[in-house]
Amino acid sequence: MNKALLIVDVQNDFCEGGSLEVKNSSNIIPVINKLIDKFKQRSYPVIATKDWHPSNHRSFASVSGGKIGELGVLNGIPQIWWPDHCIQGTPGAELHPDLKPVDTIIHKGSDPEVDSYSGFFSASGQPTNLEDLLKKQEIDTLYIVGLATDYCVKFTVLDALSLGYKVFVVKDGCQGVNLNSEDSELALSKMKKKGAVILPSTKLEI
Ligand code: VGL
Numbered sequence: 001m002n003k004a005l006l007i008v009d010v011q012n013d014f015c016e017g018g019s020l021e022v023k024n025s026s027n028i029i030p031v032i033n034k035l036i037d038k039f040k041q042r043s044y045p046v047i048a049t050k051d052w053h054p055s056n057h058r059s060f061a062s063v064s065g066g067k068i069g070e071l072g073v074l075n076g077i078p079q080i081w082w083p084d085h086c087i088q089g090t091p092g093a094e095l096h097p098d099l100k101p102v103d104t105i106i107h108k109g110s111d112p113e114v115d116s117y118s119g120f121f122s123a124s125g126q127p128t129n130l131e132d133l134l135k136k137q138e139i140d141t142l143y144i145v146g147l148a149t150d151y152c153v154k155f156t157v158l159d160a161l162s163l164g165y166k167v168f169v170v171k172d173g174c175q176g177v178n179l180n181s182e183d184s185e186l187a188l189s190k191m192k193k194k195g196a197v198i199l200p201s202t203k204l205e206i
């Protein structure tokens with residue numbers, strides 16, 4: 001088994017004080033840092049995704065004219081309108097400063113016309129570099145953490161499962177947006193139903 005740690009979107013805009021702040025997100029940083037240490041000790045790859053939008057990204061309420069948090073349609077695909085976030089090259093798009101260094105960064109969401117919650121594919125099915133990278137390193141098992149449980153973590157986990165990876169989701173290494181209060185729990189149930197193992201970092205054996 002070749003394992004990798006995949007850290008989803010732990011960027012300033014999703015952390016406390018950011019434009020799309022996920023409440024209590026700072027709690028996950030020490031958990032993730034411990035995992036980074038463990039994976040590095042074993043020479044397992046540590047990969048992070050970044051939501052990486054141009055300033056005219058059409059998931060932004062300000063660009064598409066929708067209301068923040070409401071559901072609309074973008075090029076025929078259901079789309080929630082978000083505040084401007086993770087704009088390429090801005091401080092909000094940087095990884096949280098307390099996060100330990102990672103080996104590789106995968107960018108997603110750069111096409112202004114299409115959103116990309118998953119680290120593997122955009123909503124229209126365009127692949128990122130993630131699968132190629134994992135294939136090159138013969139990774140078959142992913143430990144996934146990050147933000148947000150109910151969006152980018154969820155879609156990344158579901159795509160990883162469809163692609164045939166064994167997936168562990170470290171629950172205390174994730175935090176959700178929870179536009180509805182149960183969204184994160186529902187997301188975790190769905191990931192579990194599709195085959196992910198959900199576990200706390202204390203139970204993790206690598
Ligand atoms: C995300 C909303 C919009 C996420 C990204 O990283 O979960 N959520 N863009």
Ligand code: ZN
Pocket residue numbers: 051053059082085086109
């Ligand atoms: Zn985004």
